[in-house]
Amino acid sequence: MRAQWNRLVQLWGSAQVELHGKYSTDRVLKLTQYARETSYLRAFAVILVTPLPCLVVTVLADVLPLADPSEGVAANKMFFVRDHLITFVLTFICINQFRVSLPILPYPIWRAFYHAVWISGLCAGVLYGLSRSFGFPFPFSLMVVTPPWVTLISISLAFEWVKKIRETPGAQNMVINVLKVWMCQVVLEFIYPPYYYIFTTLSDRAQTAFALFLPVIKLAMRNVFARTVVHLSDEMPEVIVFNVEVFNALFVSYCMQNSPSFWTTLELMLIDIGMIILSVRDMEKIRIGLKDLEQRIDERKLGYDYTFGWTM
Template sequence: MSGHFHRWRTRSIDAWDTLQVELHGHYSAERLLELQNYSNTASIPGLTAIILFTPLPCLFTVILADFTPLNSPEVGTDSNMVFWLRGSMVVWFFTLSFVVQFREMMPKLPMTQARGFGVTLLVSTGVMLYCYSLSHIIGFPVPFLMVMGAPVWTTLLLSCFAISWVKHVRADTRVQGQIVDGLKVFVIQMSMIVIYPFYIYCFTKLSHVAQAAFSLLLHVIKMTIKNGISRYIRSQTDMKPEIVIFNVEVFNALFASFCMQNSSTKLTIAVIMAADLLHIAISLREVLLMLRELKEIKRQLDLNEALVRGPEPTVNPSMNAMTRACSILKHMSGFDKDTLDQHSKRSSKQSASFRRDNKVHPHSKARTSVAVHDSTSKSQEPREDQPTEADIKCCTPPPETLEYRLEKIKVVYVHKVARLLHLVEFMILVEYTEVIVPVVYSIYVGAMSYLPNRVYYPQLADMGAAGLQSTLSNVLLYGFLEFISILVLEFVLRKSIKYSPVCQLGFVLRNQWKMVQSKLVLWVLYVVQSSLVHFGADYSFQFAWLHQSSNS
């Protein structure tokens, strides 16, 4: 019976780990060194400015879009030129975002800023002329205008890319593979445009209890899309956390905020928050497990360095794990990204084993050192960073293997640090987006309560003072809980390895600011604008306004 339970538990853990994209990957040697350099030069005021200013462009864009009053859609398409102008702005931002993403993900393909803006202008103009023509043929608003325009937009955008890059793509088979992967990510991004709005429509039609249960589907959708995007980011793996999180988590956090706003019971809000807290707890547990692995590998590294160089410490005790890993990188010849990739295949299997038996075996002889250290009495327990002479004598192997074993353990140590930083980047970006998105949405809702265009947003049109207060309190509470999780992660890592994940957050926001801003502006603007009645999103598929215009 216990054997069956153990196998079931092992398979469950392995299946869960397989679905967690943050557990599969590591920093490259280059990125590890870049992060170290940034950490040495970053200042608290600079970090604060980057973290606080990053969400401002998307906030200003989405509010400024509604400063100019719109006419009612009932007056017809030709009387809604303000809508068509702002629609052009939305499509322009939308197109520019994807141009930037393709250019950053495939740096080998030439795309100057001038050409990028030219492609954006051409595609945006073509799509808006097509949509305007549809409004005269079908009626205004055009049912699901954004969806109707998507095929033309996609055709124009990809045609521009093909014309710009056809010679380079034909000449390089690796670039062809990158193009295919990029298109697959693009398709998954487009699928979110359909999946999430339809989810919200179904959510609003359910009963109180059903809404609470249905809200859990958000996490299933999120996990599925994260795995889909992650699978096809194979050439720019250092960018994977940012690409996955600022696509999926921004979208998910926005619709979680919508669910809280449209929920008719506190039960749904409690379920959403409880599910997020559970996910945070699981992620922190993964960090703690990896820290425990790293601590054991560090002890083995200290012991083997003492065997080679003598019992005197050769490493500054105040040096944190990342600094030590970078120091090893700088002094090891030929230790580059390929070395980390090769070791990753072996290490991923060892990590699952560690979760079950809590042991790390960099070398068969290393197990002896663990036993010797653990059997030491408490009164004679050595410092964690300095092995005793007894450790050294009991574990001394033949001299010709000392240097070899030390180099192998150094590889294990650097790779473990690289995996830990990869995991931490995923976590800190998730928590950051789930803090800023509710705050941005709350400020937007508060600002819209004073703007005339609110009557054209179904979720805002009938919201009174009490509803506004309830929405803001629920959404901001959600963001506050995520902020607490950032503080917990900061505390855990500072205490264990003297490292600040907030510095890592600043590193990503600064070094990949084009990708970050393109996605934040893209998804916040798109999601908010998609509910505007002028865009004709009617998931009941009745399209009553078309029947009224035909009868009149």
């Protein structure tokens, strides 16, 4: 029984991505320099200002007046304007992700803006055509429009970079690595919306059981991302947090809002609390390990001082 428990603990530990990451020496030195040289005022200003662009985009999208969906496509043209705006922002962010991740390949910011405009316009046109042909609102529009969106972005990237990739040594492998990260992000769009749809069709008791799949999906996707971005060891935490964690938190809130059962809502809250406790426990293990390493370094330094008579 004890051996089985130990194997279970080892399996759980191997699935916790936060226990297996590492930072480069350069990243640690930069963090130390930032902590030493940056004022509290500047750090507070960064924390305060960083979310503002996201807030502005969200407000701009939500202030657009929308008609009753039952009135059909003709009365809901503003919906497609809103969709164009949101898709433009997502497309620009996606292209910029490639620009930042591949600094050796030039991609002017104005061309990223231009490509985002026409790609989002075509995607909004595709959604408009589907809505006129099959009905409004078009079901699972995100999942249906995502493949043409991915195709159009791929075409724009190929137009910009095909020749440059051939001329730049090592660029091909870097592009493949960034594409793998992007595909993981796209996969999230095909996992959570169907999960949410199935969740809303279940009875109260079935919802309570089905909610247990959320932490399983989250844990699985965290490991998928971690194994996909092994080349980005320094950036791995933010890649996982701003993709898997945000997506999971969003759909947990959706499920809580649309579940009439008190017990399902309580279960979702307890699952989140449990995951937080486990994460804090993992952080404590890391802290103890770092403390032990620090003590061993100090002991070795004292040993050198005693043996050779010099100080560090």
